[in-house]
Amino acid sequence: MKVIKFGGSSLASGEQLKKVFNIVISDSERKIVVVSAPGKRNSDDIKVTDLLIATAERQLRNEKNEELIEEVIARYASIAEELSIPADIITTIREDLLALVHADQSDEKRYIDALKASGEDNNAKLVAAFFQSQGVEAEYVCPKQAGLIVTDEEGYTSVLPESYERLSALRDRKGIVVFPGFFGYTEDGDVLTFSRSGSDITGSILAAAVKADFYENFTDVDAVYSVNPNVVSNPKEIREITYREMRELSYAGFTVLHDEALIPAFRAGIPVNIRNTNNPTAPGTLIVNKRNNTNGPVIGIASDKGFCSIYISKYLMNREVGFGRKMLSILEEYGVAYEHTPSGIDDVTLILRQDQMNAETEEKIVQRLTEELHADEVIVEHNLALIMVVGEGMRHNVGTTARAAKALADAKVNIEMINQGSSEVSMMFAVKGESEDKAVHALYHEFF
Amino acid sequence: MKVIKFGGSSLASGEQLKKVFNIVISDSERKIVVVSAPGKRNSDDIKVTDLLIATAERQLRNEKNEELIEEVIARYASIAEELSIPADIITTIREDLLALVHADQSDEKRYIDALKASGEDNNAKLVAAFFQSQGVEAEYVCPKQAGLIVTDEEGYTSVLPESYERLSALRDRKGIVVFPGFFGYTEDGDVLTFSRSGSDITGSILAAAVKADFYENFTDVDAVYSVNPNVVSNPKEIREITYREMRELSYAGFTVLHDEALIPAFRAGIPVNIRNTNNPTAPGTLIVNKRNNTNGPVIGIASDKGFCSIYISKYLMNREVGFGRKMLSILEEYGVAYEHTPSGIDDVTLILRQDQMNAETEEKIVQRLTEELHADEVIVEHNLALIMVVGEGMRHNVGTTARAAKALADAKVNIEMINQGSSEVSMMFAVKGESEDKAVHALYHEFF
Structure with missing residues (x-):
């Protein structure tokens, strides 16, 4: 069984979602799909998460934000249209978003967290609807129902240990689980987000909970490179790397995978495979506890x-x-x-x-x-x-x-x-x- | 003007004292002589300081120590005899030592410090007597009279800043000053010692106080070597070295000069010259603020x-x-x-x-x-x-x-x-x- 996570650029458009769909159905082990919010379609684009943050901040300052709200909805709608997904999903998303915008604002941090999290949450609903429209058994699963319980720290919450036991039940679900990344629920039922790039963390937590064979993290590069490709052209790709090496590299500028995201997988000993949504046949980079190939002292x-x-x-x-x-x-x-x-x-x-x-x-x-x-x-x-x-x-x-x-x-x-x-x-x-x-x-x- | 300090091995016997005498009188700038207690005459010998510590400890335990006391006195006496110094100096030393042994023992640490310090103190008296017997104007100076006032820390006292002003008067003394190393007096008039090898510290303090042109530290090696001669045979001698370099080397095994001893000279910017009593024509090693000769990156x-x-x-x-x-x-x-x-x-x-x-x-x-x-x-x-x-x-x-x-x-x-x-x-x-x-x-x- 594999947990497979897609980043924002892999989910930015209908065309990208088709790639995601093909990747998931090409391997029957790919049972749990963790999704980010729609990312940039091109370098000038704005990520849905950033639109949501701006929406929340304007609301808190009593400034107009209707255009921003419509822009968020339009992002989902354009994907739905491109993929001919039944339009009722957009109605659901609109209702959810408006309810969140007009929810209780007494705790500003929690208010912002809830709006930010909706980017992933609604995208998971959209992706599930797309998979269903293609005749595949797939289901959006809410982190609250699934039992992803987190600490009381707005903006940089962490998973509580008891979540793993509850989340392990995802293993027994029939069909494909589409799970929103980036957030969990406090014991009081409030939405709180992990730190930025937190969808990687969600994927890692689920992989550990269901004892997956692999945690596949799909992004937009073929592999982790041995050196920054902006400094050295065509650098060597890394096939296999240890968690520890990855952590040391990510510290000093390697931004492929969020540091904290490695912890649950590392602790559970689950190999992490960094792969490219836009080039799914490339083997990518495998992050493991111990590596076999010895290609010189430096990786x-x-x-x-x-x-x-x-x-x-x-x-x-x-x-x-x-x-x-x-x-x-x-x-x-x-x-x-x-x-x-x-x-x-x-x-x-x-x-x-x-x-x-x-x-x-x-x-x-x-x-x-x-x-x-x-x-x-x-x-x-x-x-x-x-x-x-x-x-x-x-x-x-x-x-x-x-x-x-x-x-x-x-x-x-x-x-x-x-x-x-x-x-x-x-x-x-x-x-x-x-x-x-x-x-x-x-x-x-x-x-x- | 030069302050010149001799270590224990340079003062262990009459023969050694003759070398010391010749070194001092060969340069009219050598006005202040700081002396240690008599050291080892051969590798099986016991330093006077160690005999004194044993004497004090036995006294505190009410054990017999008469033999030890006689052994200390015999060390001075054998030097006096060898150099035909009038015997009344030995009478003075005996009286001083016995008075110290039977002094108040209520503060054990101070009692031990006072006995330890007598090794240097009485040796300074002996050296002064020897110089006088050779027709040279020389005088034992007591640190108390001279104003070497120290902090209240037994066994590792430090000089108080006001001492420098008082000690600067030594500059105006006629003839050669023979000054015991290793100790000073508290404001209450108690003798306290510096840490081990503290005579180097006394010399450095006096050099700073009288604004000497050089602080000459005579020991039993020709120079500071670039590496431990017990590891590499015939290593290169260091002619000139900065305080900083010396400190870094002494940290890791270079024991030529006591670390703390460099501080007063370093602060006053007085060059320290490490030289050999047994080979006084060798130029030795000069410790300075900035060095000129550049013989490669490593010293x-x-x-x-x-x-x-x-x-x-x-x-x-x-x-x-x-x-x-x-x-x-x-x-x-x-x-x-x-x-x-x-x-x-x-x-x-x-x-x-x-x-x-x-x-x-x-x-x-x-x-x-x-x-x-x-x-x-x-x-x-x-x-x-x-x-x-x-x-x-x-x-x-x-x-x-x-x-x-x-x-x-x-x-x-x-x-x-x-x-x-x-x-x-x-x-x-x-x-x-x-x-x-x-x-x-x-x-x-x-x-x-």
């Missing part, structure tokens, strides 16, 4: 801009028990998360995403670090890029570091910082922002 | 055994603000200091000196880290060695990392962890304990 190279470093030095810092804890407490008071803390003997560098601090916060943090830690020097450097070289094959592979460092040196890229923990699934190099592409190229050509 | 390679790592992994650890602070708080509760924290995305490794934890503490710490941080995995690895590759020339020197990593790879040494902060004065490699010497050899041959 992927990711990079991300927008980091800064705070360098703190103090003579004999090393002797002070509690220095690090005090330093991190100051950051924490400002809600600033750090990524790494490479250190010398009497110095330590905090690497963090610089969008967490504006100039004022930065000044305050620097001042407090200087004064409260009695630091000799506190220096902030902006616009760093982090480059992650990732691969399970790097564990105990003598020489990978040397190859990476040499490739960077040959490309005249200065390494600002290095961080390699004992896991050895990844190696981090910090370089100046302007050297990012050069560094990624150099590393790609060394390892691929 | 020294140090290493130290006895580290362990605690590897902590948790899926999505990276998203948790406060994780690092909580982790360090747990260590701090056990008084355990960490050295470095290299990290991956969802894992972090604590590197620490393993002698801080016994098996029981380790188990508790691992348990608390696991439970309180909800970690997926906590793994301790013992017997690691840290190797520090140090050199100001490494700043922005593209390729140093590559050379170091390649040298280790060629020697088949697996790098367990790497840590390179943005200071780039040092690079740390963690390797398994048994690979330490092989790694040091490989790095030495690459860079020297």
Whole structure:
């Protein structure tokens, strides 16, 4: 049995829905279909989710939003028309949407969550109707009925453990289950959404609950690439990758699959297959616990801009028990998360995403670090890029570091910082922002 | 003007004292002489300081210690006899020592400190008497009279800032000042000692106070070597090194000069010259703020055994603000200091000196880290060695990392962890304990 999830671009038009239909019926194991809201049909298009957020916000400000509401309905209607789906489904969607728009607004966050979630919810109804119109046994299933119960955190809710037991019953349903992604219900019956791209999370939860053989995640790329195709043209595709490697890569710019989405599948040991709705014969990328093929120590190279470093030095810092804890407490008071803390003997560098601090916060943090830690020097450097070289094959592979460092040196890229923990699934190099592409190229050509 | 300090081995016998005398009078700038207690005359010998500690401890336990007291006095007496110093100095020393042994023992720590300090104090009196017997104008100066006032911390006291002003008057004394190292007086008039090797600290304080041109630190090696001579034979001597480089090297096994001893000289910008009492014509090593000679990126390679790592992994650890602070708080509760924290995305490794934890503490710490941080995995690895590759020339020197990593790879040494902060004065490699010497050899041959 397979749980199969389709992203917004796979469901943006009638033409796309036909592809989805053909993919689902081509394999009788594909029993549970998780759908996103309709996404962009072209690069200038607006996603239904964004239209819904705008609708909710205008309503809360008592501004006109009728045009937006009609635009949302029109998106479903154009798909229904294109596919000759009986029009009563659009009546259902219209009624649902208007009821949500005019529902209780006393809790603004929950109001927004409910409207956002309707994008997926109504799309699931539409997809089910389409499948039925094609003579296939298919049924929309409401997350509330199915028992997808979540925590009380608007906008970034998480599944409650007891949901898995309830959701496991989906396994026994006859026909195809069409399940809306992105949201669940609190114990009080309110709709709350997962974080953005949360349909991936729903698919992963269902796959874990029904103990699926595979969780297929259909998107619009043939595979996860070993490096960003915008930096290196025609990069090598990754056939098989571990959860851990995927997580390390997705951290630094690989955005194919939402991080949190991997957790339920990872915990249940279910392989995740990233595939392309527009090229369904491509095998895609398989995310697994352990991988077999060994094609060199490195599986992927990711990079991300927008980091800064705070360098703190103090003579004999090393002797002070509690220095690090005090330093991190100051950051924490400002809600600033750090990524790494490479250190010398009497110095330590905090690497963090610089969008967490504006100039004022930065000044305050620097001042407090200087004064409260009695630091000799506190220096902030902006616009760093982090480059992650990732691969399970790097564990105990003598020489990978040397190859990476040499490739960077040959490309005249200065390494600002290095961080390699004992896991050895990844190696981090910090370089100046302007050297990012050069560094990624150099590393790609060394390892691929 | 120069402050010149002699270590215990330079003052262990009459023959050694003659060398000291010749060194001091050979340069009229050498005005302030700081002395340690008599050290070992041969490898089986016992240092006077150790005899004094044993004397104090036995006294506190009401055990017999007359033999020990006589042994201490005999050490001074044999030097006096060898150099034909008038015997009344030994009478003075005996009276002083017996008075201290039978002094108030209500504060045990202060009692021990006072006895320990007498090793230096009485040796300063002896050295002054010897200089006088040679017709040289020289005078023992008591730290109390001179105004060396320290904090209330037994065994690891620090100088109080107001001491510098008072001590600066030493500059105007006629003749040679012979000053005992290792201790000062509290504001209440009690003797307290610096940490072990504290005579280096006294010399550094006096050099800063009198604004000396040089602080000469005479010991028993020709120079600071670029690598441990017990690992690599006949290693290159270091002519000039910065305070910072020295500190990084001394951290990982270079024990020539006490860390804290550098602070006063470093703050006052006074060059420190490490020299050899047994080979006074050798230029030694000069420790300075900025060095001129550029003999390659690396100045020294140090290493130290006895580290362990605690590897902590948790899926999505990276998203948790406060994780690092909580982790360090747990260590701090056990008084355990960490050295470095290299990290991956969802894992972090604590590197620490393993002698801080016994098996029981380790188990508790691992348990608390696991439970309180909800970690997926906590793994301790013992017997690691840290190797520090140090050199100001490494700043922005593209390729140093590559050379170091390649040298280790060629020697088949697996790098367990790497840590390179943005200071780039040092690079740390963690390797398994048994690979330490092989790694040091490989790095030495690459860079020297």
